[in-house]
Structure formats: C-alpha cells, structure tokens
Amino acid sequence: ILYDMPFPDPQFIKSFKINNPNSIVTALDYSDSTDSNINNVINLFDHPRMLPGKKENIRTKFFTGLQFAIIREDFHNFRISQKNIPQKVQNILISFGGADPSEYTYKLISRPELFNHINVSVTVGLNFQNKNKIANLELPENIKILGTVSNIEKFMLQADLIICGAGTTMLEAFFLGTPALVIPQTEDEMNFANFAKSQNLCNIANLNNIDNVLSKMVDAYSFEIRKKLSKNGMTLVDGNGAIRIADIVLGNN
Numbered sequence: 001i002l003y004d005m006p007f008p009d010p011q012f013i014k015s016f017k018i019n020n021p022n023s024i025v026t027a028l029d030y031s032d033s034t035d036s037n038i039n040n041v042i043n044l045f046d047h048p049r050m051l052p053g054k055k056e057n058i059r060t061k062f063f064t065g066l067q068f069a070i071i072r073e074d075f076h077n078f079r080i081s082q083k084n085i086p087q088k089v090q091n092i093l094i095s096f097g098g099a100d101p102s103e104y105t106y107k108l109i110s111r112p113e114l115f116n117h118i119n120v121s122v123t124v125g126l127n128f129q130n131k132n133k134i135a136n137l138e139l140p141e142n143i144k145i146l147g148t149v150s151n152i153e154k155f156m157l158q159a160d161l162i163i164c165g166a167g168t169t170m171l172e173a174f175f176l177g178t179p180a181l182v183i184p185q186t187e188d189e190m191n192f193a194n195f196a197k198s199q200n201l202c203n204i205a206n207l208n209n210i211d212n213v214l215s216k217m218v219d220a221y222s223f224e225i226r227k228k229l230s231k232n233g234m235t236l237v238d239g240n241g242a243i244r245i246a247d248i249v250l251g252n253n
Helices: 010-019 048-056 104-109 131-135 152-158 168-176 187-198 210-218 220-236 241-249
Strands: 026-028 040-043 061-064 091-095 119-123 143-147 161-164 180-182
Touching: 026 241, 040 241, 091 104, 091 152, 104 119, 104 131, 119 152, 152 168, 161 168, 161 210, 168 180, 168 187, 168 220, 180 187, 180 210, 210 220
Parallel strands: 026 040, 040 061, 091 119, 091 161, 119 143, 161 180
Antiparallel strands: none
8 A cells, every 4th residue: 555644554454464464554754763574665855753763663764855756747848948037036936835834924924024026826726725815915916815826836837036935835835846945844844854955955944044045046146056946856856756656656667
C-alpha cells in the first residue's frame, strides 16, 4: 500500500501488516522514523524529530530529497527550459494555498506600501475564512485580486517573484523557476523553508521583516540571487517525483 496521510498512524500500519504479512508499505512524508512496520519512507526532507529514530530503524529504507516532489501535470505544460529573470521585479504573485489560516494574504495586501510600483496578483483559496475582509479592502490599481483560480500555473510562470508558504505552492514555484519569498505559517513549514533556504532555493521572511526582505529581493541588487534561486529550483524539482516513487513502490529501486 501507499500511505499518504497528514499524521503517522503506527497502529493502523501494524494491524495492516499483521493481516497482510507479505505486503509492502510505502509511506510519503512520514515523520515517525521508528515505525519498522513500514518498508519504505519517502520524504522531501528530514524532519528534525526523525533523525534519532532513523539511525536506529534498520528495517525501513529511507529515501529523502526534493527529487521526490510530486508536481501536478497541469504545471508540466508551463515549464520552460530557462525562466526569464528581470533585473528588477515587476510582477509579484501572492498565493497561500487553499486556506491561509494565518491570514497572511490579507495582512500583506493591507500594507500596499510594500508593493509600490510593482504589479501584484493575489489568489484567494476556496477555504479562506476572510474572503469578505479581502473583498472589502480598498486597494490601489497595482494590486489585483484574482480570487480562486484553476490555472495558478499560468500566473506563477508570469510572476517575477512569488510570496507563499512552505508547502505545495513553494514546490510548484521551484518547478517553474519562479523565485520564492516564503513566509512559513507553522513549525513544520518553518523547518521545510529553512531546509529549502539551505539549498539556495528560496528566501524567508516574516511579517515583522517583510518590508526589509522584500525591498532587497525586488531590487536589481538581487538579480543574480534570483537567477540562482530559479536555476536551483528547476534543477532539484524536475517533475519526475511520481515516477521515482512508483519505481520504489514497484521494487525497481
């Protein structure tokens, strides 16, 4: 079986293995490294809490890396060999997924002075709890609310910079080569963002320092940095993650 759930469930895995002793269990993004009932664990990065158990668990095979990132097929048609990176950022996409529980979208566009002389497109997820607050904001002409979009890949490719969380949207930006300024919303997102930054894939900000970090990222001073982020992202997230996972599941690796 392929186990892909938000939280580990060792009791379920144990029960399944007892009833299916010859089965092969492969788990994605599984943070309980002590669970020896799992045959294969495939993670995008090593969660800090995983490291002790990973050393002791000799029955499970561990596979780690962004090369296992699964990118939706919709994005593949928009990937080009090398994304054009302008000297100065002219177009920014703000996209915090389907829910944005910390309301970072609203908090960012409530400060339009952050985006002077820059065109900003903003997505609003289906599960945003503050849609009315966003809709009632009086925004300057350079900030455009897109609402809920079904083709975010189009806007992501057009953007010179994306502001997002450290989740699926960040990985999709890497795949398309769009430089990312990441604002994590949880401890796990912070760990993932720190890992990505350590690989020269993104920059990180928070609501307290966003003005300083953003002003540096949009300036011509950061041109070479943004080019490197774009190239590194496209190299490490190449869109073949699903194939690599299938090879492991089928025992080809």
